[in-house]
Amino acid sequence: MFSHIHPDNYQAQLDLKKSAITDLFAQFSMPEAEVFSSQPLNYRLRAEFRVWHDDEDLYYIMFNKDTREKYKVENFPVASQLINDAMKALLANIRNNEILRRKLFQVDFLSTLSGELLISLLYHKQLDDEWLEQAQQLKATLSVIAPVDIIGRARKLKMVLDKEYVTEILNVKGKQLKYQQVENSFTQPNGGVNEKMLTWASDATENSKGDLVELYCGNGNFSIALAPNFEKVLATEISKSSVTSAQVNIAANNISNLDIIRMSSEEFSQAMNGEREFRRLKDFDLTKYSYDTVLVDPPRAGMDDASCELVSRFERIIYISCNPNTLHDNLEILCKTHKVDNFALFDQFPYTEHIECGVILSRK
Ligand SMILES: C[S@@+](CC[C@H](N)C(=O)[O-])C[C@H]1O[C@@H](n2cnc3c(N)ncnc32)[C@H](O)[C@@H]1O
Secondary structure, X not given: OOOOOOHHHHHHHHHHHHHHHHHHOHHHOOOOOEEEOOOOOOOEOEXXXXXXXXXXXXXXXXXXXXXXXXXXXXXXXXXXXXXXXXXXXHHHHHOOOHHHHOOEEEEEEEEOOOOOEEEEEEEOOOOOHHHHHHHHHHHHHHOOOOOEEEEEEEOOEEEEOOOOEXXXXXXXXOEXXXXXXXXXXXXXXXXXXXXHHHHHHHHHOOOOOOEEEEXXXXXXXXXXXXXXXXXXXXXXXXXXXXXXXXXXXXHHOOOOOEEEEEOOHHHHXXXXXXXXXXXXXXXXXXXXXXXXXXXXXXXXOOOOHHHHHHHOOOOEEEEEEOOHHHHHHHHHHHOOOEEXXXXXXXXXXXXXXXXXXXXXXXXX
16 A cells, blocks of 8 residues: 555655646746655654454554545554554554453554654543553553553543643754644644744744734744744634643743734734724734734635735735645735745655645735
8 A cells, every 4th residue: 555655756756746836836926946855754743543453353444545445554654663663562562452452443643753652542432440550551561662641532531641742842943942742733744844844934034024923823833933033923823722832832942022822813813903802812912013924824725815815914924835725826815915935845745645835925
């Protein structure tokens, strides 16, 4: 199933994606894309597998995207070495353990470049003290591989053994930035490419004048790396757990000029337009910001029209996108007022049709 995933095929698949993207964006007369490659193998820091029970045995399965047929997965070459090591060790340790294996239907792995691992075990049964005891023993056994945490999930139940997050350390221009990443929250899947994206955005905004506003900031991934380049940063994000992590990350990296508010981009547009008042904004005077630069990193659906309109009021727009098609749609609006100065491709998802784009626009 994974025969195409091989370092020998890496450059050709990236060249194909570059050429498709160049065609897609031809109408915007953009500069040639600067391409940032990935490690050809073991680049994914997250992986999720269904579990198949076969009499006494159990193994990981995935599904063919086209035929929906299941196939057995013994190792997963795109996932980090840590995940591959843990996949084997986990099965070896639960195969003969009735309490841990019964009704287990999914395993999620979240690893980091810093060498930590979080394993979520998902069950179609309720979990009790007996399960907890066995899971603690499992954690102790797996800890020879790496610092491991385990979470058990069942309907309306989450059992966290010690903590439900990992701490990632990313190197950006000689600085080591610390990020709490919580289970089930958004984090960039390819750590090495994420470092390249942060470095690219940081280089592009060095010695900026004025402030940065960020929409869709997640756990503060970009906000924390870019804060030293601006006077002040105001970032917004909809997910409660990501905002909580972002607050932890601000403190862990000693950032003093960054505020994060839990707010959807739609609500932030309403607040900026004075259409609605928000208690969450009572400590913020939105008139005190100098709105020079905005950074957006929306989900696959791209930005709604109101957010596009808001963003187009800024002198400079940095747009990070995981979906070239919605980026294309949003650029049709943004390019009425702005022109593209920089264009970058980040190969976050090798051997798939997906690619991450970075675009920097300035007012015409
Ligand atoms: C592609 S992720 C980017 C996160 C972050 N910039 C990063 O690099 O990790 C998109 C983020 O947008 C958030 N989000 C989704 N819909 C949103 C909305 N309507 N308003 C604000 N944030 C939203 C998601 O929770 C997620 O954290």
